[in-house]
Amino acid sequence: MKRLIIIVVACAVVMSANLAFAGGITSPAKMVKAGSFCVGLEGTWVSEQKEKDSTATGFINGAYSSGTLDDIKIKDDKYYLVSVAYGILDRLNIYAKAGMVDGGKLKIGMVDGGSSGEAKLKSNFAWAVGGKANLFESKEGLGVNLAAQYLRYDNRKIGEYKYGGATTTGLSTDDNANYWQADVAATLYWNIMTITPYVGVGYSYSELKCSGNWGYADTNATDSINLESTLKNKENVTTFVGLDWRVGKDFTLNIQGDFVSSTAATLGLTYDF
Secondary structure, three states: OHHHHHHHHHHHHHHHOOOOOOOOOOOOOOOOOOOOEEEEEEEEEEEEEEEOOEEEEEEEOOEEEEEEEEEEEEEEEEEEEEEEEEEEEOOEEEEEEEEEEEOOEEEEEEEOOOOOEEEEEOOEEEEEEEEEEEEEEOOOOEEEEEEEEEEEEEEEEEEEEEEOOOOOOOEEEOOEEEEEEEEEEEEEEEOEOOEEEEEEEEEEEEEEEEEEEEEEOOOOOOOEEEEEEEEEEOOOEEEEEEEEEEOOOOEEEEEEEEEEOEEEEEEEEEEEO
């Protein structure tokens, strides 16, 4: 029975990673006892997060201009975070995370009917704070948790924007991206000996603000534009499935998949003391 649950949850995580999330709430079922700490390491791969169509505004050589950005996606972002959690009460925990976001791409399908393209997102510091509360747990180990988290990074550099083909030189920029994401989620879990499978649903809202100067990278053209744009996630409902596996007295392995709002797969390891 235990092996079957592990296999089913692992398959669900793998399938969800092939759908279409920045780092959301991870390991939402695990609680730390009052007065105790928990430290951990986690890695999250964001397969794809779709953004709403947006408008970029700015000035080209002093003249005001605007344009529509369509079919926007953030793809292949990776979060590597260290976490610290503290049990205020057995049923109330707070935590903080810090680390690096790396390897993402900002893809835009069409710009006012022009060519689609993408820009690489540079490595950057990222952090998050959050809390979890246990609302109910039965004698059989069935329980419900409520969690909330705020995640952020600032001044993330955007690389050269290439369009009309992966090798085509496009636009160079000194643009910076500032991102924040807020999540609330409810989790239903079941403690079964050393494993805790769980499922959950929540609400996710994010904004990616870009601001900087853009110009042609492959010509001697002097035209440039100072652009500003705010991108918001297209879907706000998020669902997830995961598993906590106590692999030692104080160690817990976590695997989780998120989808709908966006899609991510997370692998983490924590130590309680």
